[in-house]
Amino acid sequence: MSLIVSDRFRIVVGLGKSGMSLVRFLANRGVSFAVADTRENPPELATLRRDYPQVEVRCGELDVDFLCRADELYVSPGLALATPALQQAHARGVKLSGDIELFARYAKAPVIAITGSNAKSTVTTLVGEMAAAAGKRVAVGGNLGTPALDLLSDDVELYVMELSSFQLETTDQLNAEVATVLNISEDHMDRYSGLPAYHLAKHRIFRGARQVVVNRQDALSRPLIGEGLPCWTFGLNKPDFHGFGLREESGEKFLAFQFDNLMPVSELKVRGAHNQANALAALALGHAVGLPFDAMLASL
CATH class of the missing domain: 3.40.1190.10 (Mur-like, catalytic domain)
Structure with missing residues (x-):
């Protein structure tokens, strides 16, 4: 299993505990990424803005075009993969993954x-x-x-x-x-x-x-x-x-x-x-x- 390639763009989808752990993991490895969450005020939003003010974050309804900017989406477990925006991004070639896959690598x-x-x-x-x-x-x-x-x-x-x-x-x-x-x-x-x-x-x-x-x-x-x-x-x-x-x-x-x-x-x-x-x-x-x-x- 290969380690993460730092020159690709990722989006973390979901900003709860696992999402914030992904943010820390990617930031510590110099990976370019953004964050999206279907909620207007996700639980870790204040922490993200305080500790990583440079990271772009989109809250509310998922924007498929925004998601398709990424090579890979790290989807938090609370969000179903059947979510239409995720399925549309996947159909356009964006890989769907998660924190456990990264952990295993x-x-x-x-x-x-x-x-x-x-x-x-x-x-x-x-x-x-x-x-x-x-x-x-x-x-x-x-x-x-x-x-x-x-x-x-x-x-x-x-x-x-x-x-x-x-x-x-x-x-x-x-x-x-x-x-x-x-x-x-x-x-x-x-x-x-x-x-x-x-x-x-x-x-x-x-x-x-x-x-x-x-x-x-x-x-x-x-x-x-x-x-x-x-x-x-x-x-x-x-x-x-x-x-x-x-x-x-x-x-x-x-x-x-x-x-x-x-x-x-x-x-x-x-x-x-x-x-x-x-x-x-x-x-x-x-x-x-x-x-x-x-x-x-x-x-x-």
Whole structure:
């Protein structure tokens, strides 16, 4: 994946948190760009005008001719790619991209990429805590907390990223060390034509992945691409040879990996089957990048 070419003109479309992170990223690299937002008073407008007064900004209805001045549009996740002005610009040869695509080009450390209709924030936080407990210099963010581009640093040893379907729509090649779709259920149906379109957007997370983690109890979590990649599984049933799950012995349930019991479910800090599933998913993701079991289990 090539790094950004500084002599091309870009437009950041959307001036929220991710849009402002794009502004900082482009400005720090001497890239020529402008900003557009469909809102008359976007949240970061005052910050933009204070810190980057030289940057042209257009607020209100998107002007297609203005957008077509750019070689590439970086579209914030809150704005649907189906927006007519974006589609018209794209039809006239303007590339549509986003902050996660740029992050993937510049991230030097392995990336754990997490999405799903439910629990992605919880699992992302858990994996981040596991990595920190293992002594890793870890950066956690994306859709959760800090925007991806603000996390980029040569000091980071591992990125743990929560990604939404909206962010993945503009991501062509994520190249994660390990990626997962935790689960799929109907969500954001105001944005998508139906569950199949939403499903396809979520599964962009697997593009370029080196390993995958799959929910054994949700067939829609299985990758549509990347057949033959190393695959780890999780579920609330007995683990398979490559998986994490629950095993019962002498009336007590255990978190288990393959044929080994890891810890009693009763020792988890939080109760409930959904929290057991979250713990198992986090263990699978951490194991995929080599985090030691003692550090991971101590975080649960």
